Amino acid sequence: MKTIPIKRSYTRGYEQNRVLGALLPQAGLEWVTELQSGDATRASIVLHISCNAHYTLFIPYLAQEILKRLGKSFVVFGGPESCCGSRQFNMGDPDLEEQNAKLAQLSFARVKPQLLVSVCPDCDEVFEKFRLPSTRYEIANFSALLPRYLEELKPLLGPVKRRVIIHHHTSDPARIADGANMRRVLEAIPGLEIVHIEDRFGPGIHCQTIKPMPAADQEAMFAEALALGADTLVMPYHSCYRQHLKMELRHPVEVQHYLGLIAESMGIVFDQPLKKLRLLDDLDASMVSLRPEIAARGYDESVVRSFAQNAIYL
Amino acid sequence: MDTEAWRKGCDIEELADGARLVEIARRKVVIMKAGDRLFAFNDLCAHSGGPMHRAEVEGTVLTCPLHGWRFDLARDGEELHGFRPLAVYPVRQSGDSVEVFL
Numbered sequence: 001m002k003t004i005p006i007k008r009s010y011t012r013g014y015e016q017n018r019v020l021g022a023l024l025p026q027a028g029l030e031w032v033t034e035l036q037s038g039d040a041t042r043a044s045i046v047l048h049i050s051c052n053a054h055y056t057l058f059i060p061y062l063a064q065e066i067l068k069r070l071g072k073s074f075v076v077f078g079g080p081e082s083c084c085g086s087r088q089f090n091m092g093d094p095d096l097e098e099q100n101a102k103l104a105q106l107s108f109a110r111v112k113p114q115l116l117v118s119v120c121p122d123c124d125e126v127f128e129k130f131r132l133p134s135t136r137y138e139i140a141n142f143s144a145l146l147p148r149y150l151e152e153l154k155p156l157l158g159p160v161k162r163r164v165i166i167h168h169h170t171s172d173p174a175r176i177a178d179g180a181n182m183r184r185v186l187e188a189i190p191g192l193e194i195v196h197i198e199d200r201f202g203p204g205i206h207c208q209t210i211k212p213m214p215a216a217d218q219e220a221m222f223a224e225a226l227a228l229g230a231d232t233l234v235m236p237y238h239s240c241y242r243q244h245l246k247m248e249l250r251h252p253v254e255v256q257h258y259l260g261l262i263a264e265s266m267g268i269v270f271d272q273p274l275k276k277l278r279l280l281d282d283l284d285a286s287m288v289s290l291r292p293e294i295a296a297r298g299y300d301e302s303v304v305r306s307f308a309q310n311a312i313y314l
Numbered sequence: 315m316d317t318e319a320w321r322k323g324c325d326i327e328e329l330a331d332g333a334r335l336v337e338i339a340r341r342k343v344v345i346m347k348a349g350d351r352l353f354a355f356n357d358l359c360a361h362s363g364g365p366m367h368r369a370e371v372e373g374t375v376l377t378c379p380l381h382g383w384r385f386d387l388a389r390d391g392e393e394l395h396g397f398r399p400l401a402v403y404p405v406r407q408s409g410d411s412v413e414v415f416l
Contacts, residue, residue: 011379011382014377014381033397080381088379088380096380103363
């Protein structure tokens with residue numbers, strides 16, 4: 001396929017998701033963009049990949065691998081094809097937001113799940129907002145799933161020698177619950193030392209584009225981590241991970257998604273191509289490393305460059 | 315089902331300021347002029363039925379506002395990422411009218 005230059009619009013975002021998702025892949029992630037009805041496709045859990053998680057596909061990959069090791073029946077589904085509608089909402093189009101939210105829920109229902117889990121707080125919020133009465137499955141963030149299976153998970157967790165600070169959001173009860181669930185699972189990792197802090201939470205329901213953490217607060221968060229001897233700042237969401245990972249350039253504190261720590265504890269290997277590119281701290285150098293794959297896919301390099309600028313070097 | 319035939323969609327002057335959503339043979343059809351070329355296509359996106367009359371248009375490429383599938387009318391509605399194509403219909407100008415074969 002060829003990328004065609006497109007104007008700034010909400011559909012541009014989907015193109016950015018698809019193109020960067022293809023250029024920043026995670027080996028082993030097995031996902032579909034459409035679900036079919038029928039007994040053969042039934043799954044008790046739908047793991048929904050949100051649009052912007054395409055930049056950090058290791059996150060849904062780790063969720064997939066954790067579910068596999070727990071022996072759960074699930075299907076990984078999504079991307080822009082099952083967008084929750086938050087993008088339309090953010091562009092001021094609530095009608096299309098609602099339409100998308102309902103279409104996605106109907107798609108999930110095809111495999112008759114008992115549970116829909118997402119890694120994105122925007123998706124959680126929009127699906128709850130436009131909850132279809134006919135859908136019988138529960139909707140939850142992936143972080144809510146893990147405490148339920150904690151006793152099954154514990155034997156799979158090996159030691160991780162890190163001293164970590166947990167970044168979280170407190171904008172609403174759901175985000176507070178996500179933070180508490182994340183902490184509960186991390187507390188089960190042997191050897192992991194969690195440093196308690198009072199107020200290093202982000203604004204809004206997550207960091208990055210809509211409500212980024214102010215630079216001064218970000219600096220203070222990393223300075224505090226250093227002062228407290230933490231070697232890792234743990235992020236609840238892909239968007240927080242994206243905003244804060246560049247801080248590794250100036251602070252000896254690793255930025256990691258909480259599923260990354262659980263994966264480390266379980267011995268699951270994963271890639272972080274977006275982090276590698278961001279830590280080059282040079283968009284030109286990033287484009288050089290992406291160039292062979294851009295050429296192989298027939299993408300327009302100037303379009304990819306603008307996507308990389310938006311999503312990686314924001 | 316109706317026999318296929320050339321059917322009037324709209325007057326050519328109605329396309330001066332963009333596309334027109336019309337109903338032909340019980341189907342919602344969008345008629346659009348891009349440059350000197352006329353196109354007619356199904357209003358329902360091939361993915362999940364999104365409203366193609368609200369698509370973002372760049373030349374002959376339409377982007378569905380729901381999930382961003384992108385269709386090139388100049389290539390028979392081909393989806394640029396390899397997904398299903400958009401249904402496009404033969405269209406012609408006949409006098410002051412635009413006709414669609416449906």
